[in-house]
Structure formats: structure tokens, C-alpha cells
Amino acid sequence: xxxxxxxxxxxxxxxxxxxxxxxxxxxxxxxxxxxxxxxxxxxxxxxxxxxxxxxxxxxxxxxxxxxxxxxxxxxxxxxxxxxxxx
Numbered sequence: 001x002x003x004x005x006x007x008x009x010x011x012x013x014x015x016x017x018x019x020x021x022x023x024x025x026x027x028x029x030x031x032x033x034x035x036x037x038x039x040x041x042x043x044x045x046x047x048x049x050x051x052x053x054x055x056x057x058x059x060x061x062x063x064x065x066x067x068x069x070x071x072x073x074x075x076x077x078x079x080x081x082x083x084x085x086x
Contacts, residue, residue, distance in 0.1 A: 024086040031079045033072045040068035043079035 033043045046062040065082060069075040 024083050026080060026083050029083050031076060031083075033075045033079075035072070036068060039070060041070070041072050041075035042068060043075040045079050045083060 028048055030046045030048055031043050032046070033041055036042050043065045044062045045064075063082070065075060065078045067078070069078060
């Protein structure tokens with residue numbers, strides 16, 4: 001078994017799905033904000049089409065912002081920044 005190949009293959013697949021010739025178009029994604037606990041907001045990002053990377057045989061349907069934010073608008077802005085990085 002080649003360890004390097006096994007570790008890099010999913011990354012290559014993810015780049016093909018999420019990275020195009022240019023920056024991701026925010027209109028291709030849906031953003032849902034939610035209050036995890038009082039004063040701790042996060043946002044979930046989902047592609048509007050059915051494409052998505054496969055991890056361990058399961059299709060990834062959404063990504064959640066990694067940090068909590070004080071306001072809903074801050075979580076929304078963080079999600080938009082995350083989409084731009086894709």
C-alpha cells in the first residue's frame with residue numbers, strides 16, 4: 001500500500017469538485033445560520049446542486065463554519081468568506 005497516494009487522493013477529488021477555474025460563485029450555495037447556544041452563531045453551507053465530495057463513501061452535503069460568532073450577520077459573513085476560499 002502506498003501511504004502517500006491514499007492520503008492525497010481524497011484531496012485531489014475535493015479540489016476538482018469545489019475548485020473550478022475561478023473562485024466559487026456564492027449563488028451556487030445556500031447558507032443557513034443558526035444559534036448554537038445564546039450568543040453563539042454558526043452557518044451551514046450547502047451546494048445547491050447535488051455535486052459534493054465523497055468522504056469514506058458518504059457524500060458531504062454541507063460544511064459548517066468552524067467558529068462561533070456573536071451575531072447572525074457575523075456568521076453569515078464568515079460563511080460567505082468560506083465560500084470564496086473554495
